Amino acid sequence: MTLKQLFERAKLLKQKLQEEESSERYREWLGRAKDVWRHYQPKEVKKKIAAIDSGWNYRTYCGFYLYAIRAIAVAPSSETVIEPVVEVDILPMEAEGSGLSPELYMKSIAECYEHDLASRASNLSDVVLVDGSILARLSEVRTLNRVKLFREYTAYVRPLRNSENILFISKYSQDRSLVGGALGDVYYINKATRGIGYTEPITTEKEEVNVSVFYVRLSENSDAIHVEVPAIIDSEYVKSVIDALYSTAVKGYPYALMIAHEMASVPNDLIDMLSEVAGLSVLPTAREVLEVG
Amino acid sequence: MVEIGIVVGEARPERIQFLAKDVVRVGEFVRADTVDGRVLYLVESSKLESKLLSKVGDYITAIEAREASKVNPRDTVRHCTARAVGLIEEILNGRRVYPTLPPDPGTPVFLAEDELLKRIFHNSSKEWVAVGKLLRRENVTVSVNLNKVASRHLAILAATGKGKSNLLALIAKRIAEKNGTMIILDYHAEYHELKIEKVKFVPPRINPRYLDSEELADMLDIRSDATKQRDLLRKVYGKDVVKSPDLWGTLKRKLESYANNEDEEFQTRATASRLLEIIDRGLAIKGKIFDTEAESPLNLIEPNKINVLDLSELTETQAQIIVAHYLTEILNDRKNAIFKRSSRFKSPVIIAVEEAHTFIPQDRSSRCSDVLARIAREGRKFGVSLILVSQRPCKLNADVVSQMGSFAISGLTHPKDQSFVMDVTDEVSTELGATLPSLNTGEMILAGQWVTVPALVKVDHVEEKHMGKDLDAIELWAEEANVRRKGISTEELIRL
Structure with missing residues (x-):
């Protein structure tokens, strides 16, 4: 019964999207995306690149959860730039009495590690790429007020300030501040343009950190990526970023970040193995208690 | 000691997987330690994969991924599977x-x-003979055990042009060196220029007295659907004809008595x-095959030679009939030898059957x-042992092939x-079988009882064997045209 309704809703949605695409305001948003886009012919410049990413996973047991985090800084050759950070521990679900979900808790810890690695890697590399958005992170930081984590988190953000060579990269950005359309900016940019290029950086301030935001496309016919730099930069800087990254980009995404993502992830089989090694595999997990028989 | 990889994934006693740091070719031999001892493995598959390139779905991304992969040595994975061929200590002791x-x-x-x-592979004992080199180690000679060929049969199964007849010629040469007796049933005249020692070319001969009327009809090329002709032949080909000193004369006279008898029906006449x-046409064309005086075909075959x-x-059909008679005689003769009765062959006989699918087809029975x-x-x-040679193994009688103790396979x-x-040999796995099409001429998998352990081998080329190669049509045309031109008179040449 509900299936039929769901499909009917999906059909309606399709209709709505089609109507939206033929509307005047949609054309306006596309026009604005086209206006802000600057075409650029890149020149290959060899730079020392480091990519930062983290992964985490957890298993819930009665009264606590086991979690594992790893954060890494790697070069495109897969060599580690800085010693990775790993953590395996158990916590009660009400971490420090905060009511913070395991996901948010681990994400925050992992981001602290990422910021620390990025800060240290910036002294060793020309360009440091971090998977994610610093602005999004700083927007959520107040929720950490509930736990002692807030101070720790901001302590790790502080060294990033004015670091021109640290770039936060988002593939699926939801930012709407540039085009101001119904959907994220990157949606309209990808519809309106297909060549290598960029948008002029716009600087904003969050939690006492100046963040410059721009979009770049590193290879033709690929999706644009959203970039944030915790410093005030200009369009010449943006061009230099394209020069440094375009030759090793795969489908418009920096290859080093792909490797970092792969090397940092904590898949289910790994967390299961850690659970075994920690002697917890005999305990029923939260999911198992739902299984009958 | 060169470490080339690390055992990964699910390892089983008979098969391991390992990640290699460098190129490891199929057919290579590797070793690893187990609780039972040091084990020799044959590499059966070698896969090379770029994790990045295996995920791309379009050409442009592939170009980008190629550049990215170049800078990341971890992106390229060399994955090998290898089959255990035995504990090294035991192999060295012949087990x-x-x-x-x-x-x-x-x-x-x-x-x-x-x-x-x-x-492991080279053995200088008298029953072992060298046949080639390990495909991946050109300095390692591979020997095979001829005693096993003479007792447990051999099948040479390979596509056309992959060196079947070269291997058979090599085996013949080695058997000749050991004074062995071999008969090559040469269906396509591939060995008539074999220039090895102790070779004897035997024309096929058969005494029609040993044939029944159906076999005689086949030997005379009477169509299988010519039932009236076959019925009449059966009627006239009685004991009186078979025992007559002038077999053909008696047979023809009996037929003439029908042909000229006005009382017989027109159809019978x-x-x-x-x-x-x-019969006249058959005797004119194939008359030399029939020898009414021959006591036994065995007299033509010489012991301790390659016949x-x-x-x-x-x-x-004619070839099948001849083969059936020869082989029946040989088997009976060898039985006599074993039971200490009078016999021609005092020692084992190896029979090589070229184009074996013609003589032991899968889907029907043949005369032999x-x-x-x-x-x-x-x-x-x-x-008495067999060497079956065929390029279409699936058309061979599976029951017969399953009796083969040794194999040479290629292409x-x-x-x-x-x-x-x-199906017929458990020593050729799916992985190893997948490499068969990529083997070059003379490269073969030798498996079974005639080798110490299965191996990919580059078989020695037999210079004394000239046939079996494709004709050089261009050269032959040019030669013929040249000869013709030389025969043209000066006047004709001027006119040209």
């Missing part, structure tokens, strides 16, 4: 003992040393006349399939042939 436990995951995999492989024509029986001018099946089953007891591309080979 094939398999490990009962796999190596632990993470165990280092080493390239087997040349010296070790030389000790016409049939008799036609039979007389067929090449040329069947190329016979039809399939019974005797071939009998030799395959019982030949070992009496010292089979048809999936049915590949799966047939895997």
Whole structure:
């Protein structure tokens, strides 16, 4: 019964999207995306690149959860730039009495590690790429007020300030501040343009950190990526970023970040193995208690 | 000691997977330690994969991924599977003992040393003869055990042009060196220029007195659907004809009595006349095959020699009839030898059947399939063995092939042939079978009892064997045209 309704809703949605695409305001948003886009012919410049990413996973047991985090800084050759950070521990679900979900808790810890690695890697590399958005992170930081984590988190953000060579990269950005359309900016940019290029950086301030935001496309016919730099930069800087990254980009995404993502992830089989090694595999997990028989 | 990889994934006693740091080719030998001892493995598959490039779905991304992959050595993964061929200590003592436990995951995999492989594959005992080199180690000679060929049969299964007849010629040469007796049933006249020592070319001969009327009809090329002719031949080909000193004269006179008898029906007279024509034509064309005085075909075959029986001018059925008679005689003679009765062959006889699918087809029985099946089953007891040679193994009688103790295989591309080979020998796995089409001429998988352990081998080329190569049509045309031109008179040449 509900299936039929769901499909009917999906059909309606399709209709709505089609109507939206033929509307005047949609054309306006596309026009604005086209206006802000600057075409650029890149020149290959060899730079020392480091990519930062983290992964985490957890298993819930009665009264606590086991979690594992790893954060890494790697070069495109897969060599580690800085010693990775790993953590395996158990916590009660009400971490420090905060009511913070395991996901948010681990994400925050992992981001602290990422910021620390990025800060240290910036002294060793020309360009440091971090998977994610610093602005999004700083927007959520107040929720950490509930736990002692807030101070720790901001302590790790502080060294990033004015670091021109640290770039936060988002593939699926939801930012709407540039085009101001119904959907994220990157949606309209990808519809309106297909060549290598960029948008002029716009600087904003969050939690006492100046963040410059721009979009770049590193290879033709690929999706644009959203970039944030915790410093005030200009369009010449943006061009230099394209020069440094375009030759090793795969489908418009920096290859080093792909490797970092792969090397940092904590898949289910790994967390299961850690659970075994920690002697917890005999305990029923939260999911198992739902299984009958 | 060169460490080339590490055991990963699920390891089993009979098969391991390992990640290699460098190129490891199929057919290479590696070793790894198990609780049972050091084990020799044959590399059966070698896969090279870029994790990045395996995920791309379009050309432009592939170009980008290629550049990115170049800078990341971890992106390229060399994944190999290898099959255990036995505990090294036992192999060196001439035994094939398999490990009962796999190596632990993470165990280092080493390239087997040349010296070790030389000790395993080369044997200078009198029953062993050299046939080639290991495909991946050109300095390691591979020997095969001829005693096993003479007792447990051999099948040479390979696509056209992959070196079947070269291997057979090489085996013949080695048998000749050992004073052995061999008969090559040469269906396509491939061996009539074989220039090895002790070779004897034997024309096919058969005494029609030993044939029944149906066999005689086949030998005379009477069509199988010519029932009236066959019926009349059966009627006239009685004991009086068979025992007559002038067999053909007596037979023809009996047919003439039908043809000229006004009292007989017209149809019978016409049939008799036609039979007389067929016999005259048959004797004119194939008369030399029939020898009414020959006591036994065995007298033509010489012990301790390589006897090449040329069947190329016979039809399939005629060749089958001749082969059936020869092989029956040989088997009986060897039984006599074993039971200490008078015999021609005092020592084992090896029979090589070229184009074996013609003589032991899978889907039907031939005139000689019974005797071939009998030799395959019982030949070992009496010292008669088979070497079956075919490019279409799936068309061979599976029961007969399953009696083969040893195999030489190469270049089979048809999936049915590949799966047939895997069915009849457990030493050719799916992985190894997949490499068969990529083997070059002379490169073969030798497996079974005639080798110490299965191996990919580059078989020695036999210079004394000239046939079997494709004709050089361009050269032959040019030669012929040249000869003709020389025969043209000056006047004709001016006119040209």
